[in-house]
Amino acid sequence: MGEFDLIRRYFATQPATDSVPLGIGDDCALLQLPAGRQLAVSIDTLVEGTHFLPGTDPARLAERLLGAAVSDLAAMGAQPLWFTLALTLPEATESWLEPFARRLAQRAAELNIVLVGGDTTRGPLALSAQVHGTVAPGLALTRQGARAGDLICVTGTLGDSAAGLQTLFDQLPAGEHVDVLRQRYYCPQPRLAAGQQLAGCASACLDISDGLLGDLSHILAAATQPLGAEIVVDDLPLSMALLAQYGPVQGHKWALSGGEDFELCFTLPVQQRAVLARLPVTATVVGRIIERPGLYLQYSDGQLISTSAQGFDHFPG
Amino acid sequence: MGEFDLIRRYFATQPATDSVPLGIGDDCALLQLPAGRQLAVSIDTLVEGTHFLPGTDPARLAERLLGAAVSDLAAMGAQPLWFTLALTLPEATESWLEPFARRLAQRAAELNIVLVGGDTTRGPLALSAQVHGTVAPGLALTRQGARAGDLICVTGTLGDSAAGLQTLFDQLPAGEHVDVLRQRYYCPQPRLAAGQQLAGCASACLDISDGLLGDLSHILAAATQPLGAEIVVDDLPLSMALLAQYGPVQGHKWALSGGEDFELCFTLPVQQRAVLARLPVTATVVGRIIERPGLYLQYSDGQLISTSAQGFDHFPG
Numbered sequence: 309m310g311e312f313d314l315i316r317r318y319f320a321t322q323p324a325t326d327s328v329p330l331g332i333g334d335d336c337a338l339l340q341l342p343a344g345r346q347l348a349v350s351i352d353t354l355v356e357g358t359h360f361l362p363g364t365d366p367a368r369l370a371e372r373l374l375g376a377a378v379s380d381l382a383a384m385g386a387q388p389l390w391f392t393l394a395l396t397l398p399e400a401t402e403s404w405l406e407p408f409a410r411r412l413a414q415r416a417a418e419l420n421i422v423l424v425g426g427d428t429t430r431g432p433l434a435l436s437a438q439v440h441g442t443v444a445p446g447l448a449l450t451r452q453g454a455r456a457g458d459l460i461c462v463t464g465t466l467g468d469s470a471a472g473l474q475t476l477f478d479q480l481p482a483g484e485h486v487d488v489l490r491q492r493y494y495c496p497q498p499r500l501a502a503g504q505q506l507a508g509c510a511s512a513c514l515d516i517s518d519g520l521l522g523d524l525s526h527i528l529a530a531a532t533q534p535l536g537a538e539i540v541v542d543d544l545p546l547s548m549a550l551l552a553q554y555g556p557v558q559g560h561k562w563a564l565s566g567g568e569d570f571e572l573c574f575t576l577p578v579q580q581r582a583v584l585a586r587l588p589v590t591a592t593v594v595g596r597i598i599e600r601p602g603l604y605l606q607y608s609d610g611q612l613i614s615t616s617a618q619g620f621d622h623f624p625g
Numbered sequence: 626m627g628e629f630d631l632i633r634r635y636f637a638t639q640p641a642t643d644s645v646p647l648g649i650g651d652d653c654a655l656l657q658l659p660a661g662r663q664l665a666v667s668i669d670t671l672v673e674g675t676h677f678l679p680g681t682d683p684a685r686l687a688e689r690l691l692g693a694a695v696s697d698l699a700a701m702g703a704q705p706l707w708f709t710l711a712l713t714l715p716e717a718t719e720s721w722l723e724p725f726a727r728r729l730a731q732r733a734a735e736l737n738i739v740l741v742g743g744d745t746t747r748g749p750l751a752l753s754a755q756v757h758g759t760v761a762p763g764l765a766l767t768r769q770g771a772r773a774g775d776l777i778c779v780t781g782t783l784g785d786s787a788a789g790l791q792t793l794f795d796q797l798p799a800g801e802h803v804d805v806l807r808q809r810y811y812c813p814q815p816r817l818a819a820g821q822q823l824a825g826c827a828s829a830c831l832d833i834s835d836g837l838l839g840d841l842s843h844i845l846a847a848a849t850q851p852l853g854a855e856i857v858v859d860d861l862p863l864s865m866a867l868l869a870q871y872g873p874v875q876g877h878k879w880a881l882s883g884g885e886d887f888e889l890c891f892t893l894p895v896q897q898r899a900v901l902a903r904l905p906v907t908a909t910v911v912g913r914i915i916e917r918p919g920l921y922l923q924y925s926d927g928q929l930i931s932t933s934a935q936g937f938d939h940f941p942g
Contacts, residue, residue, distance in 0.1 A: 329663065333847075334767050335700040335831050336665035338760065341658050346646065348653035349741070351709045351755060355748030383652040392668045394711070394753045424666070431672030432749040436711040438668060443655065450651050514652050530650075 314400050315428045318409035319393070327389060328424055337424040339390055345442035350380035356433040361476065366408035368494045369435060371415045375496030376517070377437040378419050379570040382498040383515035385449040385507030386441030388419055393426035394436040400428070419498065449506060449513035449574070451530040458511050458575035460537055460595040461584065463499045465547040466520060467559055468492035470566025475553070488549035496570035501588045506574055509583045513574035518617075519565035520544075520594075521603055523573050525617035528601070536602045538612075539564070539595040564605075564615075631717050632745050635726035636710070644706060645741055654741040656707055662759035667697035673750040678793065683725035685811045686752060688732045692813030693834070694754040695736050696887040699815040700832035702766040702824030703758030705736055710743035711753040717745070736815065766823060766830035766891070768847035775828050775892040777854055777912040778901065780816045782864040783837060784876055785809035787883025792870070805866035813887035818905045823891055826900045830891035835934075836882035837861075837911075838920055840890050842934035845918070853919045855929075856881070856912040881922075881932075 321333045330338035341347055354373050356362055374391070381388050393412075397404070416423060421439065472493025475486045499515075506513060512527045524537050544563040551559055575597055576583070584591045595606070605613045638650045647655035658664060671690050673679055691708070698705050710729075714721070733740060738756065789810025792803045816832075823830060829844045841854050861880040868876055892914055893900070901908045912923070922930045 329762075330765070330767060334769075335697040336667040336703065336758070336765075338701070338765050339664040339666060340762070341664060347656040347658060347664070349656060349707075349709060349755075349757075350653040351711050351742060351744050351753070353711045353713060353744050353746045353753070355713055355746050358746055358748045380652040384655070386653065390666075392666060392755060394668045394670045394755075396670060396672055396751060425668060427668050427670050427753070429670045429672050429675055431675045431751060434713060434748060434751055436668070436670070436744070436753045438666075438709060438711075438755045440666075441653070445646075445657070448647070448653075448655050450647060452651075 314402060314405055318405045319423065319426060328422060331424045332426065337392070339424065339440070342442060346445050346448065348381060348384045348386040348441045348443050348448060349438060350377060351436060351438040352377040352380070353434060353436040366404050367411035370408050370412035371495045373435050373437050374412060374415045374419065375498055376568070376570060377439045378421060378500070379496055379498040379515045381439055381441040382500045382503040383449065383513055383572060384443060385447060385503045385513070386443045387504065388421040388439060388441045388500065390424045390440040391416070391421050392424060392438045395426060395428045396431040396434040397428070398430070398433060443507070447507045449503060449510055451512055451514050451527050452532065454512040454527050454531045454535060454575040454597050455577070456535060456597055456599045458577055458597040459581065459593045460524065460539065460573070460597060461576055461591050461593050462516070462520065462545065462571050462573050463502055463587070463589045463591050464569070464571040465545045465550065466516065466569050466571060467562030467566045468547050468550050469568040470562040471550050471554055485549040485553040488547065489553060493568070496568070498570065499572045499589055502572055502591070505583065505587055506572070509580045510574040510576050513572055516569045516571050516573050517567055519567050520573060521564050521615065522617040525603060527573070527575060534601045536598045536600045536604065537595055538598050538604045538606055540606045542608045543592065543594045545590070545592040631719060631722055635722045636740065636743065645739060648741045649743065656741065656757070659759060663762050663765065665698060665701045665703040665758045665760050665765060666755060667694060668753060668755040669694040669697070670751060670753040683721050684728035687725050687729035688812045690752050690754050691729060691732045691736065692815055693885070693887060694756045695738060695817070696813055696815040696832040698756055698758040699817045699820040700766065700830055700889060701760060702764065702820040702830070703760045704821065705738040705756060705758045705817065707741045707757040708733070708738050709741060709755045712743060712745045713748040713751040714745070715747070715750060736817070760824070764824045766820060766827055768829055768831050768844050769849065771829040771844050771848045771852060771892040771914050772894070773852060773914055773916045775894055775914040776898065776910045777841065777856065777890070777914060778893055778908050778910050779833070779837065779862065779888050779890050780819055780904070780906045780908050781888040782862045782867065783833065783886050783888060784879030784883045785864050785867050786885040787879040788867050788871055802866040802870040805864065806870060810885070813885070815887065816889045816906055819889055819908070822900065822904055823889070826897045827891040827893050830889055833886045833888050833890050834884055836884045837890060838881050838932065839934040842920060844890070844892060851918045853915045853917045853921065854912055855915050855921045855923055857923045859925045860909060860911045862907070862909040
């Protein structure tokens with residue numbers, strides 16, 4: 309079977325639906341947006357050697373690619389609808405394509421998103437996914453809108469993905485905690501339901517891809533007036549697995565600056581605090597938006613340390 | 626200036642418009658589709674070493690990427706609206722980004738399409754563009770719908786792009802014909818206005834990326850009944866530049882199997898023939914859809930040769 313027959317076999321045309329009048333296989337896919345909704349789109353790329361180690365299990369790449377891309381929809385409070393896939397492969401082999409396509413289809417079904425088109429080319433291994441979702445006009449969660457006094461909140465636990473990657477670099481044997489951390493690295497869980505519930509409540513929101521400090525600085529930069537953020541370090545939510553494997557000091561470092569947790573970071577007016585208890589995922593208040601520009605870390609011993617998104621090499625402990 | 630500051634500088638956020646309530650810079654772009662229109666999307670990738678020679682002028686890559694991608698919208702009869710860009714670069718240097726971004730912006734303005742988002746990553750040079758356009762529901766031109774007796778038509782001239790690439794391989798000095806052929810290779814001209822006029826007239830349509838025979842075989846494969854195609858070789862439209870530089874025999878070979886001309890190939894019921902004269906670009910009848918399955922080449926000496934999309938090494942002359 310030829311290379312492109314293989315690809316056709318694994319990314320087969322689906323029957324037309326109301327939402328996808330014409331899917332894979334023509335010059336364009338034709339898509340029908342629900343009436344009265346805005347389109348939200350985002351494109352994400354994973355490159356071998358930059359975003360993942362050579363030889364990574366293709367099933368893991370499928371779940372990571374789709375999870376990371378759909379997380380951008382979650383961060384806008386959008387509902388997923390469709391995605392396209394641009395796949396660059398050194399060679400199209402069945403042993404790579406079969407597990408990749410199988411896991412991609414599974415994960416797409418779990419995330420309620422449908423593959424509608426793509427492009428396959430030969431070259432160094434790289435994968436781009438563009439995701440498409442919908443939001444009610446005016447209700448999308450953007451990075452802009454934080455105000456002094458707002459609570460800084462995050463979903464789930466932070467730092468696990470960086471820890472999971474470290475277990476791979478360290479070639480640690482599988483084990484209870486190691487497995488949890490690696491799963492967090494490989495398989496992002498887009499916080500779709502939380503994002504949709506936060507639309508109209510949160511003042512600003514994004515997903516954590518650069519690390520909490522880096523992403524918070526995006527929220528500060530997008531604000532209409534100069535603002536700062538104060539983080540209470542002991543309030544950072546760390547998983548049992550992270551604490552058990554690497555301890556609290558390293559855990560806090562990764563929680564602040566380890567990337568790719570794909571949890572939501574959002575700012576919440578204090579009077580909206582009650583929404584936290586209604587979210588389908590644990591959300592934790594980790595600090596406050598303040599008037600004084602900059603990023604500040606509050607320690608339990610009373611220290612308040614000025615830091616930055618790029619370099620907090622002067623991190624204590 | 627840091628790498629990502631450079632990128633921000635060259636792909637700057639634009640003010641919100643009715644069509645793009647939120648553009649570059651957030652987790653997603655927010656897009657407003659005109660009422661009553663369907664969305665048409667297509668993603669295309671160019672990889673260094675596969676689709677272009679190492680060291681290719683970045684301005685040339687910009688026009689080639691966007692032209693090829695928008696051509697997919699032309700092939701559906703769609704109107705361009707928005708595009709996203711996934712850029713993978715070994716390093717982000719001003720000397721690469723400045724000419725790339727400048728030409729991309731120019732070409733986007735010419736093609737009436739707006740950059741709304743993207744992703745920039747480090748890795749082997751590769752570029753993906755996803756284009757988004759709109760069509761009236763039910764009026765999109767698809768590959769499906771050709772019937773026996775339909776005329777096979779193409780816009781413009783064929784084979785020039787393959788010839789242009791050959792002039793690069795041959796390292797020919799610049800010159801009148803060489804320049805024309807290279808321009809055809811580098812800067813595809815999506816036949817947008819022609820595609821839009823053909824919507825509702827042509828029975829099937831696509832853009833020529835694999836070569837006329839290869840793309841015609843896609844139209845045959847998509848038809849609801851078994852069909853064939855007969856091409857009158859002497860009717861293939863060849864440019865003056867191609868004839869002067871490489872002569873008719875090589876010219877015909879490239880017209881049939883050279884890829885990436887990005888002209889439209891469409892099938893037209895005979896009673897719709899009058900539309901050809903009204904198109905804003907020259908269109909030529911090059912053959913007929915026939916009941917007998919297969920691809921056939923009709924020569925002026927009366928020979929009728931059965932051929933295939935893949936291997937027509939038995940091409941005479």
